[in-house]
Amino acid sequence: MIVFKNLPEVDPYQQFQKDYLDAEKANQPLIHAIAISSFNKALNEVESRFVNLKYIEGEEWIFFSNYNSPKAKSFQSHDQISAMFYWSTTNVQIRIKANVKETNKERSDEHFQSRQREKNALAIASNQSQRISSFETVKSKFTETLENANLGKRPDYWGGFSFTPYYFEFWRGSDFRLNHRKAFSKVEDGWESSILEP
Ligand SMILES: Cc1cc2nc3c(=O)[nH]c(=O)nc-3n(C[C@H](O)[C@H](O)[C@H](O)COP(=O)(O)O)c2cc1C
Numbered sequence: 001m002i003v004f005k006n007l008p009e010v011d012p013y014q015q016f017q018k019d020y021l022d023a024e025k026a027n028q029p030l031i032h033a034i035a036i037s038s039f040n041k042a043l044n045e046v047e048s049r050f051v052n053l054k055y056i057e058g059e060e061w062i063f064f065s066n067y068n069s070p071k072a073k074s075f076q077s078h079d080q081i082s083a084m085f086y087w088s089t090t091n092v093q094i095r096i097k098a099n100v101k102e103t104n105k106e107r108s109d110e111h112f113q114s115r116q117r118e119k120n121a122l123a124i125a126s127n128q129s130q131r132i133s134s135f136e137t138v139k140s141k142f143t144e145t146l147e148n149a150n151l152g153k154r155p156d157y158w159g160g161f162s163f164t165p166y167y168f169e170f171w172r173g174s175d176f177r178l179n180h181r182k183a184f185s186k187v188e189d190g191w192e193s194s195i196l197e198p
Contacts, residue, residue, distance in 0.1 A: 108159030
């Protein structure tokens with residue numbers, strides 16, 4: 001589930017919420033799963049992964065992760081990302097281009113405190129994406145943390161990322177590939193829309 005707060009009264013945001021509600025009504029599994037592609041300038045490499053989008057607050061789209069992870073390093077080296085949903089129940093793809101930054105600490109604390117103890121134990125215990133000798137070691141670090149750590153205290157290496165879109169493309173699949181594509185680009189005084197060929 002994505003929580004919407006103070007959604008801008010402009011087309012791409014309203015269109016997004018409408019498509020989201022349609023997919024929710026159609027029982028779309030993992031409706032909040034969003035693919036995030038980033039570029040690491042130092043490695044000269046592009047990488048994608050899914051995350052759970054938790055909130056859209058005003059123009060900020062928020063998810064949570066580890067601040068030492070490969071994705072965090074990419075965001076530090078190059079703050080522009082590409083993000084994407086695909087909702088199979090309604091055959092809708094939404095592509096986004098955006099700039100990403102860390103949320104403020106209060107936002108991260110608030111979300112950390114709302115989470116299950118077990119998830120917090122894992123967030124504290126894991127050096128996300130680092131190599132480790134075995135899955136047994138992952139489990140013992142988790143159990144040790146669950147039993148002994150202060151699970152209400154967010155570690156400073158875990159928190160929110162917020163991205164602000166400057167481009168959207170809404171793609172609606174149809175028979176004979178007669179797909180409907182509508183793009184929105186941010187301009188100085190609002191959003192400019194255009195229809196794209198399939
Ligand atoms: C559906 C789905 C949702 C996920 N949500 C998150 C998330 O919210 N935060 C996160 O750090 N990783 C999440 N992951 C794991 C990431 O895809 C990824 O494996 C991890 O963040 C490490 O990525 P990195 O090495 O690029 O930093 C999710 C994976 C899937 C399949």
